[in-house]
Amino acid sequence: MTKPIKGRGAVSNRASRFDEIKRERVDDGWYQEEEAPPRTEVMPDSNRSIITYNESPDIPFDRSINPYKGCEHACAYCYARPSHAYLGLSPGLDFETKLFAKFKAAELLRQELAKPRYRPAPISLGANTDPYQPVERKLRITRAVLQVLHDTRHPVAVITKSALIERDIDLLAPMAERNLAQAAVSVTTLSADLSRRLEPRATAPHRRLRAIKTLAEAGIPVTVMFAPVIPALNDAEMEDVLGAAREAGARSAAFVLLRLPREVNEIFEEWLAVHEPGKAQHVMSLVQQMREGRHNQSEFGARMTGKGLFAQLLQKRFRLACSRLGLNRTRSELDCSQFRPPPVGGQLSLFRETPISSLRSRMSHSGALRRLVCEQCLIRGVSR
Incomplete structure (x- = not known):
């Protein structure tokens, strides 16, 4: 007779539906040594x-x-x-x-x-x-x-x-x-x-x-x-x-x-x-x-x-x-509007999180920034 296994829910290691060979333990009356409980x-x-x-x-x-x-x-x-x-x-x-x-x-x-x-x-x-x-x-x-x-x-x-x-x-x-x-x-x-x-x-x-x-x-x-x-x-x-x-x-x-x-x-x-x-x-x-x-x-x-x-x-x-x-009287939906994508890594993350249009609006204040944005546009395949 099948016995419970301490600390485990299943009482057997039943074969899956994909297994071609099915195994089943049978007590034939001969002495069988107790197996140790399976470890995780x-x-x-x-x-x-x-x-x-x-x-x-x-x-x-x-x-x-x-x-x-x-x-x-x-x-x-x-x-x-x-x-x-x-x-x-x-x-x-x-x-x-x-x-x-x-x-x-x-x-x-x-x-x-x-x-x-x-x-x-x-x-x-x-x-x-x-x-x-x-x-x-x-x-x-x-x-x-x-x-x-x-x-x-x-x-x-x-x-x-x-x-x-x-x-x-x-x-x-x-x-x-x-x-x-x-x-x-x-x-x-x-x-x-x-x-x-x-x-x-x-x-x-x-x-x-x-x-x-x-x-x-x-x-x-x-x-x-x-x-x-x-x-x-x-x-x-x-x-x-x-x-x-x-x-x-x-x-x-x-x-x-x-x-x-x-x-x-x-x-x-x-x-x-x-x-x-x-x-x-x-x-x-x-x-x-x-x-x-x-x-x-x-x-x-x-x-x-x-x-x-x-x-x-x-x-x-x-x-x-x-x-x-008084259960289920109110249900609140979780807010998705606060999501902030994680940084990709390196300097490219700056341009991913900052719209190109926003940077262009500040080009007149910095020639270096203008050159940097142009370089990033070329890298990302964005038309000027």
Whole structure:
């Protein structure tokens, strides 16, 4: 029988959909030596760009940054797990133990923001994997990315389930004061026991609530994410989670129904069989009721909230709770007008940031300036 692995969410290293050979461990009754728990490995990612763009109509941003591939939080339900299959790895244990860090993230971000054709819009930091997972404490890649956004006055919305975000309040608070930063903290459950088994290396629930309080007191607008909603497992906690987050200082709230794309379905079913065997069949039955008989829906609009009576009930409960608690009464849009492109480097940055027409107006005051501008025009191919 499959056993839970201490500190890990997945209970197997299930093969990805691209693997031609499938392996399965079988207990044949003979003695088998216990394997040591897999250790976390961090490898450099070979990415050439850092901003990912999307055209999804059911999410409030069109671009995002994920400093890491894979996530050590090890959430059994994580919808990002299938992305590890593209790396030739398992969406199971490999996803939470073999991480890829984007060490050049800040440098690449400066390059992309400096492009003449770049137009600012809020960047979601952590849309796929958590930007504040445990390895960030040492690697500080998310910190470096935030520093670039801070220096260029670029709007950002951070989403995490880690209290490590408190470390970067010195950057986020002044940005929030300029209406350039928001934070969203995911609170899946108030039960420490369920959280420990469901998302073993994420921050404990009570600590996430304290992080909400700390962020709010620093003047940073905070949204609480009750996500994912898992029927018959944590859905009964909706009102309690929203109430606790509101008391801590959250201004707004959102929820997302459990999503089980591709390999996540089998990984989560394995987790249920090991950790919640008495509820496993009931949970999956309700999931299918809200997914039109399937385990997952990829259609825009329905993938986040589901369909059917149970899904409608969740939506109504959410609206009533938010109305009672005073959540979502106001929504502020992040300001994109303050964006200042980073300097390209060298003297050319002066002419990039200063319009040629402005310099020409001052030519009569300096013959040297006239010659300098002409030289720059020749370099850049600009007609006199």
